[in-house]
Amino acid sequence: MGLFHCPVGAMTRGDEECIHCGLCSAGTAEERIRSTQVIREWLQKTEKERNKNITIFKVAICGKGGSGKSTLTALLAGALEELGYATFIVDSDSSNGGLWKKLGMDEPPKPLSQMDESGPDGEWFNQSPMISTNFVEPYVRNKGLKSLVSIGKIENPLEGDAREMGDYAKEIIRHIVPLEKEMILVDQEAGVESFGRGIEILCDTVLIPVEPSDESIELAGKIKYMAGGLGIRRVRAVLNKVEDEEQEEYLQEALSQMDIRFLGTLPNQKEIRSLNMRGHGFSPKFCHQTAGVLTQMMLDEAQMKYKR
Amino acid sequence: MNEEKQREAVEEIVGSLSPKPKEVYYEAAHGIFDKMTMNRFVTPYLLRELFTPLEMEMVLAMPATGEELAEKFGMETEKTKEMLNRLVSLGRIISSRRPPFTYSPHMNAIAFRDSIGVGLNANKMDWMPHIKAIRLMCLWVKMEYDERLAKAVKHEMRVIPKYESVKNVPGVMFCENMKEIVESAVRERQFVAARCVCRSYASYMAEGRDNPNHCNCLQEHGSEDGHCFSISRQAEYFATQRGAYCPDEEAAWKLFEEAECSTAIYTTPNTRDTTFICSCCADCCGLSEYEKQGFEVRKPSRFRPKVRQERCVGCKMCEKRCAYEAIQVVDGKAVVAGGKCLGCGNCVVTCKTKALKMEIVQPPEWVPDMPYVEGWYLPES
Ligand SMILES: Nc1ncnc2c1ncn2[C@@H]1O[C@H](COP(=O)(O)OP(=O)(O)OP(=O)(O)O)[C@@H](O)[C@H]1O
Ligand SMILES: [Mg+2]
DSSP, X not given: OOSSOOTTOOSSTTSTTOOOOOGGGOOSHHHHHHHHHHHHHHHHHHHHHHTTTTSOOEEEEOOSTTSSHHHHHHHHHHHHHHTTOEEEEEEOOSSOOOHHHHTTOSSOOOOGGGOXXXXXXXXXXXXXXXXXXXXXXXXXXXXXXXXXXXXXXXXXXXXXXXXXXXXXXXXXHHHBOOOTTEEEEEEOOSSSGGGGGTSGGGOSEEEEEEOSSHHHHHHHHHHHHHHHHHTOSEEXXXXXXXXXXXXXXXXXXXXXXXXXXXXXXXXXXXXXXXXXXXXXXXXXHHHHHHHHHHHHHHHHHTTOXXXX | OOHHHHHHHHHHHHSOSOSOOOHHHHHHHHHTGGGGOSOXXXXXXXXXXXXXXXXXXXXXXXXXXXXXXXXXXXXOHHHHHHHHHHHHXXXXXXXXXSTTOXXXXXOOHHHHHHHHHHHHXXXXXXXXXXXXXXXXXXXXXXXXXXXHHHHHHTTSEXXXXXXXXXXXOTTOOGGGOHHHHHHHHHHTTOEEEXXXXXXXXXXXXXXXXXXXXXXXXXXXXXXXXXXXXXXXXXXXXXXXXXXXXXXOHHHXXXXXXXXXXXXXXXXXXXXXXXXXXXXXXXXXXXXXXXXXXXXXXXEOXXXXXXXXXXXXXXXXXXXXXXXXXXXXXXXXXXXXXXXTOOXXXXXXXXXXXXXXXXXXXXXXXXXXXXXOOTTOSOOOX
């Protein structure tokens, strides 16, 4: 007999929340062990459903131009790989396309916007539900547990405009269903203009790399405000390119004033710059070293388990 | 308490031990209620105050529907339900909210105690006509320290830190993040607030009246009472059956802000699944009574304040606000006694120089998925 409360928070025996574990009326040790088993099974069975509003499924990475969105996306993907999570990465940035290199891939994926959906490619693409494993080369590139698709660049400004590309990205992010232990990451275009197109609203989490600059802080505030208006549950900053403790404290205080939580700091690192300069990929090990802690913090906040 | 002490205490409350409670109260005590208490001599006397003999017979036949009970006792269905619903409204029994609408007795001592108080408050009743029941209830849930018992109740509850104290700390889990908990509950309209039943108990026991200023909670919380928070499925229950208040968004945030700046300690059952949050400060909280006896009912949060020496000016605000003497100013600087600290964050939120900063000191597994059930049972006496 419990002194305090029902383990599953049911109001009463036999109520709709009651899982008939029998704990509240068990008298003997055997009965108690049996009850514990019932509770354990129930917890396992209902874990997904209970956590559906907490779990991270889709993450949009937004921020000022050059603040480190693509770098963060790649580091996160690598760190997640080390922690046992696959990532399906959508490069929605229509103006630069170096993400595949950061991810250590040999070739860029062919932009999805160049696909003829009425042809044979349309078949797999329009399968329902849309899952990452449906995507075929050359529209997807894989490396380790990471997959990358890109929406497309505007090669000829007369052919299409960024707005249409945005809609295309939106369709994918809306329909894609992450697999078990998989996360969707969207490397967004710079600035807040893309917010109007509503990719973020399809994501449960928005990450903002914030560098030591007034513009970057200000933009983080705008993103937070807009995300709030869209009802996005989780907005988190990552301090990037930080040079010393003083900068770190300053940024933390500034974000705190705007009520923006942060996950951690990526110091200004020569190695990141060197890798980026040479167009080399970030190995999962390197990602884990650099961004492992902040990735774990992100998972902890969402109560998601990971390999250690 | 040994039987002799219980006898004396009961006698003091009810006047005389005879006549003894009718047999049915002993039957109910042995069958249902004794499992919840160490003070089993008290049980039948308490039950006699809470139930008529007929009601007690019915409780013994529960769980059952109104129809079943009516048939069993040869009564009219409507009359029976009326009677049972009155008991529900007074918090003496519980009913399910959806068909087949079963009635059942309380199975948890503290929940029973709370429910009786909430029932009286919800019906805006004066407690004095029921004061014998109230005093017997307080006696019934009392525990004296003993190792087996301590094991049975250890860490059933858990402390959630003040949001303000961890808002700059990365890695705060959802179930530790008051702001997100309130936000999501408010969004789903599953956030209700009730008057603090612990304060009513403390006030009636000490003064024989409901004195809102009995403890500091109210002044701290703001002018009005109502910082007992229920979340999700329990919210619906307390709103529909116990007259708890379902604040709109603005009012909810006001309550949250008030609780944040008080010395209340957010306490919740020790699982990741938050169904209610008690925000009592230590002076009338039912749990702190047990803590004073040496029971570690509350598991500390995963957070501990760290003192940044260069910022500390030794103002002693933290010392004043701590309910556990876990932080003290020594030689002009705050020092945290790790072993005593429950990680509630009360000292952090008012530190003017921001010398105190929360750190995570335990892994996520510290907060169990599985509710704590190992010591769920009181030892046989
Ligand atoms: N932590 C860091 N340390 C050192 N250099 C960094 C760091 N993060 C990013 N950089 C450098 O900053 C530059 C911009 O980074 P990145 O391309 O990731 O930003 P972005 O936000 O994706 O830019 P765009 O808006 O153009 O897409 C790159 O040259 C990268 O090497
Ligand atoms: Mg980029």
